[in-house]
Amino acid sequence: MKLSEQVGPYYGEYGGRFVPEPLIAALDQLEATYEAMRIDPGFIAELAELHKTYTGRPSIITEAKRFAAHFGDIRVFLKREDLNHTGSHKINNVMGQALLAKKMGKKRIIAETGAGQHGVASATAAAFFGLDCVVYMGEVDTERQALNVARMQLLGAEVIPVTSGSRTLKDAINEALRDWVANVDSTHYLLGTVAGPHPFPTMVRDFHSVIGYEAREQMLELTGKLPDAVAACVGGGSNAIGIFHAFLDDEDVALWGFEAAGDGVDTPRHAATLSMGTPGVLHGAKSYMLQDADGQTMESHSISAGLDYPGVGPEHSWLKDLGRASYHGVTDAEAMSAMKLLSQTEGIIPAIETAHGLAGIEHLAKVLPAGAHILVNLSGRGDKDMETAAKYFGLMGDK
C-alpha cells in the first residue's frame, strides 16, 4: 500500500482512541459522517468553493531568492499559507470541520487554542456558518495573547480561560474534552491539529493536504520537477502533514520537520517531542510525547506558543519510525534569527512557528546537494508575534 493511502485509527503502533467511553459514540458519529463526506461530490465541491471564495485558495508560491542566497547554492520556494484568510493554514481544517458540524446538525463548536490562531480561525468559521463557539485557552496564554482573545470575542466567540494544570494548551485540550463529554449531543469539538483520537488525525490531515497537492502541481509547473526537500515546522504537526502528504510516495523528495528546541534539546526547556520524546498516550492517541519516568506529561517550552505542546500527531511518529520523514530541533534563537532574515530579505514577516521551518534551511543546505530545491510551508504570518519579536529584538525603545 502507498504511504499516502494510510488512514487511521492506526499508523503503525500509533494512533487509536484512548478516551473515556462517553466520547466513543461521538467519535463514531464523526467518523461515519466524515467517511461519507470525504467521497461525497457535493461536500467536496462545497468545501472547494468555500476555499476559493473565502479562504483565498489556491495559495501562491513565492521563490525566496535573496533569503536563499544566505545559504549557498540552493533555491527556496515558499508555499504562502500566510496569505489565507485569518493568516495561517489553520483555516483549511476549520472550514472543513465546521461544514461537517453543520452536516451533523451540531449548533455549537468548541476549540482549544494555544497562541490563539486556531481559536481565531474557529471563531471565524463559527461566525461564517452561524454556530455558537466556545474557545478554551490556558490562563497563561490568555495573558500572553490578550489581543487574540479580543479578536475571538469580536468574532462572537466566548473565550474561557483554563486554570487547571499548567494552564496552557495541553490543559485547554483537557478542558475542551471535558466540555465535549458533557455536551456531546449539541457540540462538535473542532480539534486544531493532527493529534487526538481517531478520526481527528486522518481528518485534519485530509483537510490540510490541499497545501501539498497544490504545491506539488505548482512546483512542477514552476521548475519542471519535484523539489528535493519539503520542510515545515512541527508542533502538533498539522501544517507539516498538510504539505508532506502529497509527497509521501515520492521517494526522492526528502521530508523534514523542524521542532521547537526552545533553549536547546540538551536543556529541560524545549518542545522537541519527536527528537527527544518517547511513545505514550496523550489526548486520546498513542504517539511520541514528552513524559517523565512515571508517565506524567512534562511541560514543554518554546518561544512560539503554537509549537509549545508536549505531544505530536501519530502519523508523524509513524513517519519518523519508518524513516520516511526526518525531524530536527530548532532553538528559539535560531528561529528568531530566521524570522528576521526572511523579513529583511523578502519583505515577508513569518509567524515564529513558521520561522522554525525556515531556520531548518540552514541545516538542509548542508545535507542536500548543491542546487537543491527546497519547498517550505510558510504556514502563517507574523503579525500576531509582533509583541514577542519587538521585545526579543529590543524594538520597543524607551520612547
Next chain:
Amino acid sequence: MSSVHDTLLANRESGKGSLVGYYPAGYPTVKDSVDALVAMAQNGCDVLEIGVPYSDPVMDGLVIQVATEEARAAGFVLRDLFDVIRQVRAKVSTPLLVMSYWNPVLRYGVEKFAEDMLASGAQGMITPDLVPDEAAHWLEVSQSKGLDRVFLVAPSSSNERVTANADASQGFVYSVSTMGITGERATLDSLARQLVGRVKSLSETPTCVGVGISTAEQVREVNSYADGAIVGTAFVKAYRDEGLSGLVAKTKELAAGLG
C-alpha cells in the same frame, strides 16, 4: 479477603447494597491518604478505589483535579501507590481497586504494574480512558494474573458497546450516571437508571453507578436498581474541608443510605 464481585453480590442479596469509595493516593500526603482510605473502609465503604494522580485527568472535575495536583506537588510518585495499597491492605480486608488513566500504567509497564498491584494486595484496576477496543494487552495480563478489570459504559454507549464493555469487565462494570465529568450533582440523572437497565438486560456482570453521587439519598436510590454506588468527589471534598474527621463523618453519612 473477598473479591469485589462476591462482595457486591453478597451485599445485594442481603438487601444492604454497596458503597464504593474513591480517594486519591498521595493526597494530601502519602501517609494521610493511607489513613483516609483505612477510615473509609472502617466506616462503611464496601470497596475502595485508589486513584492515581495524573497530569491530564480528562474525566475528572475540579475537586479531584486540584487534589491530585496537590498530591503530585507534594511529591507523589508512582511507586508510592503500591506502598499506599500495602499499608491499607495491612489494616483492612476491604476489596481494593486501583483507578488509573492509562499512560502511567503503560509507562510503568502493564505486566509489572499488574504484578505490583497483586503483590501489594489490590484486586484489579478501573481504567477511565482505556476502552476494551484498545486494551488487548491489559485483557491478557489481567486474565492471566486473575486481576479485576473495570471498564466504563455510558448513556451514549450503543447496546453493542454496553454488551462488549460489560462482558470484558471483571468485578463490575462502571456505569457513568450522566454525560459529564466527576463532581457533585444535586439530582441524579434519569439516564443512570436506564443505562443500568440496559446493562442488566445485556450482561451478567454486576454494575456500580458513579459520577455525581454525593448524598445518602442518592446512594439509597442507586442501590435500588444497581449493585453499588460510587462516590469520589464528595469524599475528597470532605477531607479537603474538614480533614480526616470530616471524611469519617461523610463516610458514615453516605453509608447510612445503605439498607
